[in-house]
Amino acid sequence: MRTERLDLRAAALYRGTFAPTAAEPVDGGELPPGWEGLTFPFDVPFADLRPDGTPARDGILPEIDLPRRLYAGEDTVFHRPLRFGAEIAQEARAGSIVEKTGRAGRLVFADAEREYLIDGEVAIASTWHDVFLEAADADAPPARVEPAPPSADWTEDAALDARQLFRFSALTFNTHLVHYDRSWARGVEGLDDLLVHGPLTRILLLDAARRHDDRTVAAFRFRAVAPIFVDRGFRLQGSRADGSSEVLAVSSAGGVLARGTVTWA
Numbered sequence: 113m114r115t116e117r118l119d120l121r122a123a124a125l126y127r128g129t130f131a132p133t134a135a136e137p138v139d140g141g142e143l144p145p146g147w148e149g150l151t152f153p154f155d156v157p158f159a160d161l162r163p164d165g166t167p168a169r170d171g172i173l174p175e176i177d178l179p180r181r182l183y184a185g186e187d188t189v190f191h192r193p194l195r196f197g198a199e200i201a202q203e204a205r206a207g208s209i210v211e212k213t214g215r216a217g218r219l220v221f222a223d224a225e226r227e228y229l230i231d232g233e234v235a236i237a238s239t240w241h242d243v244f245l246e247a248a249d250a251d252a253p254p255a256r257v258e259p260a261p262p263s264a265d266w267t268e269d270a271a272l273d274a275r276q277l278f279r280f281s282a283l284t285f286n287t288h289l290v291h292y293d294r295s296w297a298r299g300v301e302g303l304d305d306l307l308v309h310g311p312l313t314r315i316l317l318l319d320a321a322r323r324h325d326d327r328t329v330a331a332f333r334f335r336a337v338a339p340i341f342v343d344r345g346f347r348l349q350g351s352r353a354d355g356s357s358e359v360l361a362v363s364s365a366g367g368v369l370a371r372g373t374v375t376w377a
Contacts (some may be wrong), residue, residue: 123150129280148194178218180247180301184242221242290303310336320348331374359371
């Protein structure tokens with residue numbers, strides 16, 4: 113178990129870089145849903161990192177003998193808000209681990225289950241989904257990208273540059289090379305450019321959903337679908353339904369890059 117006092121600094125730094133219209137963090141105020149991803153940054157010793165900068169031995173998942181590790185999504189249930197100034201604890205344990213064989217060869221889907229507790233009671237429960245992959249195949253055809261729905265209740269334009277990617281890496285102590293080393297991203301991972309963090313996209317989508325709906329977030333299901341690259345414009349869009357909203361990150365060509373479902377209380 114890890115514990116920390118929820119101070120204002122990380123939230124204020126995130127707000128100043130990614131959410132300037134959000135309410136300024138104040139002692140006793142609520143941490144916005146999704147921003148719990150800024151707490152308890154990665155703390156794996158340098159010796160326990162993989163060559164790509166991701167954790168090899170994190171005390172949660174077993175060591176997996178595949179060279180690439182990517183964030184695939186997250187499922188989160190919000191029971192009660194975290195408040196600045198409160199002492200919070202995080203318990204983390206391994207969840208489902210499933211090995212499969214796909215078009216790109218062997219892969220392992222591994223979940224980390226995390227609970228954020230206040231006074232011993234669960235405030236937020238989240239399951240983080242990672243996928244471990246074989247070395248990138250430079251000759252592999254690009255994956256098909258699903259077209260986004262032709263209409264939405266709201267849209268927002270977005271684009272992220274290398275300075276913002278660096279800041280999010282620094283805030284979360286994320287040393288994955290795909291976010292700041294172009295030679296690694298292109299030459300080893302087979303990507304077009306630096307990759308926008310999946311956990312950052314998750315927060316951006318949930319923040320956007322909340323800007324367009326004043327209901328209380330009860331749960332959020334997020335999936336990274338296709339790479340979002342630095343310096344490339346994309347849009348955030350949402351569609352409302354009874355009790356829920358679908359939120360998407362959509363490329364300039366109209367393909368779905370990430371999707372989330374917000375369940376409202």
